[in-house]
Structures are given as C-alpha cells and as structure tokens.
Amino acid sequence: MTGPEIVILTGAGVSAESGLGTFRDLGGLWTKVRLEDVATPEAFARDPDMVLDFYNARRANARAAEANAAHHALARLQAARPGEVLIVTQNVDDLHERAGALAGADPADLIHIHGEFAKALCAGCDHRWPSGDAPMTTASTCPACGAARVRPDVVWFGEMPYRMEEIYAALGQCALFVSIGTSGAVYPAAGFVAEARAAGADTLELNLEPSEGASYFRESRHGKATEIVPAWVE
Numbered sequence: 717m718t719g720p721e722i723v724i725l726t727g728a729g730v731s732a733e734s735g736l737g738t739f740r741d742l743g744g745l746w747t748k749v750r751l752e753d754v755a756t757p758e759a760f761a762r763d764p765d766m767v768l769d770f771y772n773a774r775r776a777n778a779r780a781a782e783a784n785a786a787h788h789a790l791a792r793l794q795a796a797r798p799g800e801v802l803i804v805t806q807n808v809d810d811l812h813e814r815a816g817a818l819a820g821a822d823p824a825d826l827i828h829i830h831g832e833f834a835k836a837l838c839a840g841c842d843h844r845w846p847s848g849d850a851p852m853t854t855a856s857t858c859p860a861c862g863a864a865r866v867r868p869d870v871v872w873f874g875e876m877p878y879r880m881e882e883i884y885a886a887l888g889q890c891a892l893f894v895s896i897g898t899s900g901a902v903y904p905a906a907g908f909v910a911e912a913r914a915a916g917a918d919t920l921e922l923n924l925e926p927s928e929g930a931s932y933f934r935e936s937r938h939g940k941a942t943e944i945v946p947a948w949v950e
C-alpha cells in the first residue's frame with residue numbers, strides 16, 4: 717500500500733502565535749471555561765445558547781487570525797512533496813488551509829480530526845454545510861431537514877473523531893511521525909505516536925515544552941512553533 721511518508725499531527729500550539737488561544741496552558745481556554753459546560757453534546761443539549769455563543773466568538777477570532785511561519789513552512793513542505801506529507805490537525809481553525817492555498821499544497825493532504833469552524837452540522841440529521849460568516853443561533857435551521865438544531869461541526873468529548881480509519885492506515889505505514897504544538901492530553905490523537913512507533917516509524921516532537929507523551933518520541937525539540945517548525949522544514 718502506498719501512502720504518506722510523513723504524518724504530522726498538529727495542535728493548538730501551532731496557532732498560538734496567530735493569536736488563537738490554546739486549551740491547557742496557563743490562561744488557556746479550559747482554565748477559563750469548564751469544558752463540560754461547552755465541549756460536550758450534553759452541554760449543547762442543556763444550554764445551546766451558551767455553547768453557540770462560545771463558538772461564535774471563537775469562530776470570529778479564528779476568521780480574523782492569520783497563518784504564521786509554522787503554518788507556512790508546513791504548507792511549503794506539502795507543496796514540495798504532494799501526497800507524501802499528511803497533516804492531521806486537531807485544530808478547528810482554517811490556518812493550515814490558508815497557508816496551503818498560498819503555497820500550492822493539495823487540500824487532500826490535510827485532515828481535520830476534530831472538525832472545523834468552516835462547517836455547520838445539524839444535530840438532527842447529521843447534514844453538513846459551509847457555516848458562512850453569520851453567527852449560529854438556536855433559530856438557525858438546517859438546509860436539509862429544516863430542524864433548528866444547528867451546531868458547529870467540531871468534535872466534542874465523547875464523540876468520535878473524524879476519518880480515523882484513514883489516519884490509522886497512514887500511521888501504520890509512514891516513515892516519520894511528527895507531533896507539533898499539542899499537549900498529548902486528548903485521545904485518540906495522543907495515542908498516534910505509539911501507533912506509528914509500533915509500526916516502525918521514526919518519531920519527532922516539536923513543542924514549546926515536553927508534552928505528556930514526550931517519552932514516546934525518539935527526538936524532541938523545544939521552542940516556539942514559528943521558530944522550530946521552519947528550522948525543521950528548511
């Protein structure tokens with residue numbers, strides 16, 4: 717089977733220097749808001765207005781943000797080696813796409829495992845569509861079934877992350893697995909390094925500090941993503 721030679725897992729640390737907050741750092745989102753109140757299907761069922769407000773604000777921030785040197789370096793790597801460098805991002809922003817479009821990377825080489833702000837999802841019939849710029853409200857309706865159960869197309873705790881079969885297939889045959897800007901606290905993504913290593917891949921971590929899974933990596937480099945990612949790519 718042929719597949720990507722390099723699989724790159726990215727997390728909130730890659731977008732931190734674009735001004736988008738991380739989750740678990742000091743001052744991170746989950747130190748300000750209880751994740752049980754905003755990032756579970758139960759929270760949405762209990763208080764959809766609060767959950768939609770939380771995501772509308774973050775979606776607006778993400779729209780105003782710009783890709784940074786780390787996104788651009790990864791996009792250049794992908795553009796130079798089409799089909800060989802798969803980015804699996806946990807981020808729901810579109811900064812990899814925007815950098816990729818500038819560099820000429822193939823959008824097929826990017827997977828959003830935790831969904832994306834750019835799409836809306838109907839909690840009634842599972843239909844997905846481009847979310848556009850307007851805030852989502854409890855009065856927004858699904859274009860397919862008409863139900864007023866519109867939510868952001870993001871993966872909450874207890875939900876199944878996207879495209880897992882493709883990702884495990886890629887992890888099982890890649891030569892190199894690189895993890896960038898992620899704390900390694902959330903599964904199944906936190907288990908990808910063990911999966912790739914068991915299949916014989918070399919493993920590299922690029923993060924501000926050693927992550928929870930640091931001991932699984934053969935090599936770790938620490939620093940800001942905008943510095944250590946371009947240095948690794950170039």
Ligand code: BJW
Nearest residue numbers: 727728729738739740806873874897898899902903924941
């Ligand atoms: C920088 C930097 C700079 C900063 N430069 N670096 C017990 C054991 C095992 C699992 C479970 C368990 N109990 C429950 C579970 C499952 C649960 C889970 O993992 N819970 C843990 C808390 C234990 N997982 C799930 O429920 C998932 N689904 C699932 O498991 O389904 C079943 C299944 C099993 C097996 C196979 C397949 C399926 C779903 C998880 C959904 C996560 N959703 C969120 C929200 C998305 C929408 C939104 O954005 O609001 O995803 S939570 C949040 O965490 C978000 C992120 O993608 C995710 C990961 O965070 P990330 O990116 O790592 O950010 P941080 O802040 O944690 O780390 C940033 C890092 O960057 C830090 O290390 C910094 O140092 C660094 N940094 N500045 C470089 N400038």
